Amino acid sequence: MASKRASSGDEQQKLSPSGLPVRKIPGGYGVPFFSPLRDRLDYFYFQGAEEYFRSRIARHGGATVLRVNMPPGPFFSGDSRVVALLDARSFRVLLDDSRVDKAGTLDGTYMPSLELFGGHCPLAFLDGADPRHAALKRVMIRLAAARMHHVAAAFGAAFAATFDAVEAGLAASGAVDFNKHNMRHMLDFTCAALLGGALPSKVIGDAAAAKAFKWLVFQLHPIASKAIKPWPLEDLLFHTFRLPPFLVRRDYAELTAYFADVAAGVLDDAEKADPGAIPRDELLHNLIFLAIFNAYGGYKIFLPHLVKWLARGGAELHARLADEVRAVVPAGSTGAVTLAAVEKMPLVKSVVWETLRMDPPVGFQYGRARRDMVVENHDAAYEVKKGEMLFGYQPLATRDERVFQRGGEFVPDRFAASSDDERRRLLEHVVWSNGPETGAATEGNKQCPGKDTVVAVGRLMVAELFRRYDTFAASVEENPLEPVVTFTSLTKAAAARHCD
Numbered sequence: 001m002a003s004k005r006a007s008s009g010d011e012q013q014k015l016s017p018s019g020l021p022v023r024k025i026p027g028g029y030g031v032p033f034f035s036p037l038r039d040r041l042d043y044f045y046f047q048g049a050e051e052y053f054r055s056r057i058a059r060h061g062g063a064t065v066l067r068v069n070m071p072p073g074p075f076f077s078g079d080s081r082v083v084a085l086l087d088a089r090s091f092r093v094l095l096d097d098s099r100v101d102k103a104g105t106l107d108g109t110y111m112p113s114l115e116l117f118g119g120h121c122p123l124a125f126l127d128g129a130d131p132r133h134a135a136l137k138r139v140m141i142r143l144a145a146a147r148m149h150h151v152a153a154a155f156g157a158a159f160a161a162t163f164d165a166v167e168a169g170l171a172a173s174g175a176v177d178f179n180k181h182n183m184r185h186m187l188d189f190t191c192a193a194l195l196g197g198a199l200p201s202k203v204i205g206d207a208a209a210a211k212a213f214k215w216l217v218f219q220l221h222p223i224a225s226k227a228i229k230p231w232p233l234e235d236l237l238f239h240t241f242r243l244p245p246f247l248v249r250r251d252y253a254e255l256t257a258y259f260a261d262v263a264a265g266v267l268d269d270a271e272k273a274d275p276g277a278i279p280r281d282e283l284l285h286n287l288i289f290l291a292i293f294n295a296y297g298g299y300k301i302f303l304p305h306l307v308k309w310l311a312r313g314g315a316e317l318h319a320r321l322a323d324e325v326r327a328v329v330p331a332g333s334t335g336a337v338t339l340a341a342v343e344k345m346p347l348v349k350s351v352v353w354e355t356l357r358m359d360p361p362v363g364f365q366y367g368r369a370r371r372d373m374v375v376e377n378h379d380a381a382y383e384v385k386k387g388e389m390l391f392g393y394q395p396l397a398t399r400d401e402r403v404f405q406r407g408g409e410f411v412p413d414r415f416a417a418s419s420d421d422e423r424r425r426l427l428e429h430v431v432w433s434n435g436p437e438t439g440a441a442t443e444g445n446k447q448c449p450g451k452d453t454v455v456a457v458g459r460l461m462v463a464e465l466f467r468r469y470d471t472f473a474a475s476v477e478e479n480p481l482e483p484v485v486t487f488t489s490l491t492k493a494a495a496a497r498h499c500d
């Protein structure tokens, strides 16, 4: 706790252990019920998330630790009050498992009905200190490592299916929605990479991705926006009461039957490796959550952001990427690009990290203070009480100019042009996986066990794209959840054209 004091003239200024002045946390929560409601409308409709925070930072003289309400508010959350951490330094408190309790905080100030998860509480909602967390996380870490060598081939197949469809669409109509195809083929990819066996689009049919998406909507609608027009109707339908879980029961039952089959080997192995540690049914529902929420939900957001930044990078960046990729995997070569190949592509790697820095796919992190503590930003220290909800809006932390020069700009070479030491220092602050990029998931922390797979998939995406195409053009519409990317042209690589 803060203890030191420094004199300035007659005044005594309380200092934090590292010598920063201790200040009262600015901001406030307003009038109960009405202010959280008004703030929700600002957040979703009148300002948008980024402006919601930026305007409050400006109102409080640049302070990046603030008291604010977070949606959904009434009637979902009993308590919308959070202490927001909006810079790279204070944000790090949320990554320190000894300081924050993450039980039930995955979706913020509300908790979805456990009916959506077969009555079980999924791993991602458990605190790192909960013994059930360690037992489940152990299985997930082992699974991700064991399946790593399936990722490149499974991604190669999904990439080819996606871009065959995009090319066909361009030939037919001249503009193709990337997100739609990505949504369909990344569900197949996720299941193939994690579990193997028959693809969901084959077993469940073309509606598999729509069923998975519907299940995600039933969990996330309280914090989703700009999906339904007009906005007052959306606010009423999404943010006022829970969509009843029985409306998605049949879809979830179909997904469960599929996973019970393709995950049978994983379930058997887990029972043998750790008898009695996790009931089979609980692990099955956790694997569904892992595949659809953690992995598929993540790729659904991440890959459109990656393509968005590539589209904005233009022909010059495309030419540099194509040169780098084809020095390792020639245009027109067959077989999926491998993980060993992308390891030799520094610009490709840098572009992927830069995307994860600019647009961390999960932008919101929450955790409750385990004890009274002092939170520091770059300029001051703030006292937080045990039990208070801490919240971080990650894009403001990872674009922080006090850590990253030109932090608000997408700099494709950022991680390729720096020395090894500098790159390591910067990667400490790339925290999309709920931990530093230099760290690793463990049984006791809350870092994503899919971290290395996700980075690999990003690299494979860029490499496959510029092996096959010289350049492309796409328009981008920013949206609260994921940008909508519409391809308007794809220029095939000369060597690839000869192979057609």
Ligand code: HEM
Residues within 6 Å of the ligand: 102, 106, 123, 124, 125, 126, 137, 140, 144, 290, 294, 295, 296, 297, 298, 299, 302, 361, 362, 364, 365, 366, 432, 433, 434, 445, 446, 447, 448, 449, 450, 451, 453, 454
């Ligand atoms: C682009 C894709 C992905 C993104 C953006 C992503 C992001 C994240 C984030 C931010 C968290 C922490 C959530 C929190 O507590 O605030 C997390 C947790 C988790 N992720 Fe990922 N993830 C992705 C893919 C994957 C994959 C492929 C796996 C498969 C192994 C996976 C498995 C998990 C699990 C099991 C957790 C819970 C960890 C725990 O509670 O200790 N994720 N992920």
